[in-house]
Amino acid sequence: MDTERLEKLLEGVRRGKVSVAQALERLRHMPFEDLGFAKVDHHRPLRQGFPEVILGEGKSAGEIAAIARALRRQHANVLITRLSPEKMAALKRRLKGLRCHEQARAATSVGRPIRVLGRGTVLVVCAGTSDIPVAEEAALTAEMMANRVERLYDVGVAGLHRLLDNRARLFSAAVLIVVAGMEGALPSVVAGLVDKPVIAVPTSVGYGASFHGLAALLGMLNSCAGGVTVVNIDNGFGAGFAASLINRV
DSSP, X not given: OOHHHHHHHHHHHHHTSSOHHHHXXXXXXXSEEEOSSXXXXXXXXXXXXXXXXXXXXXXXXXXXXXXXXXXHHTTOOEEEXXXXXXXXXXXXXXXXXXXXXXXXXXXXXXXXXXOOOOSSEEEEEESSGGGHHHHHHHHHHHHHTTOEEEEEOSOOGGGHHHHHTTHHHHHHOSEEEEEEOTTOOHHHHHHTTOSSOEEEEEOSOSOGGXXXXXXXXXXXXXXXXXXXXXXXXXXXXXHHHHHHHHHHO
């Protein structure tokens, strides 16, 4: 339950259109609903402004579907991350109206229209096409959290003219999510150009000495550019969530 629905419920009680018993029934599953294998946090929209997100890794399709149904019963918008193609196919059979986002390896179910709340635009920038799955996870998360999102892909430092050709887009963004693998240099370059927050996302893309993203992570943590904040390797969701919080301030 989010703030808007709670206000309507309390207003209904005040006007006598909703009885106390009816209000209690609607609030019965707050702050969480125990499904046995999972405790679904229905209080999270009130605390953080967005419902609980389902991590698809480590869960069966049946478990994911049960959690999604519990969120849907509360009219919450549902975001499921880190889904394999097999789980996507199984969930589409189990959950009517589920939308799958293959590039982001995610699925969504929108129970309520998403009204843009972010003050500006979140720009998701990625170095190479191999980084797109992580970038799309970040972009989808920011979109589900009611932000205007733009994408600028394949503008890595191996061809810096591609990035500089889009300076106007970089300058106009309120928050930038910059996704890169290999040596992870792109966030430093972007942060050296703009006066807005830059959230750097290292990816596990790269050859042997990249150590599955560790080289990019360390490069971003040691950035000489000010204003760079770094999330964990391949954590597009965390970057999208953080960008949304910044964009609402």
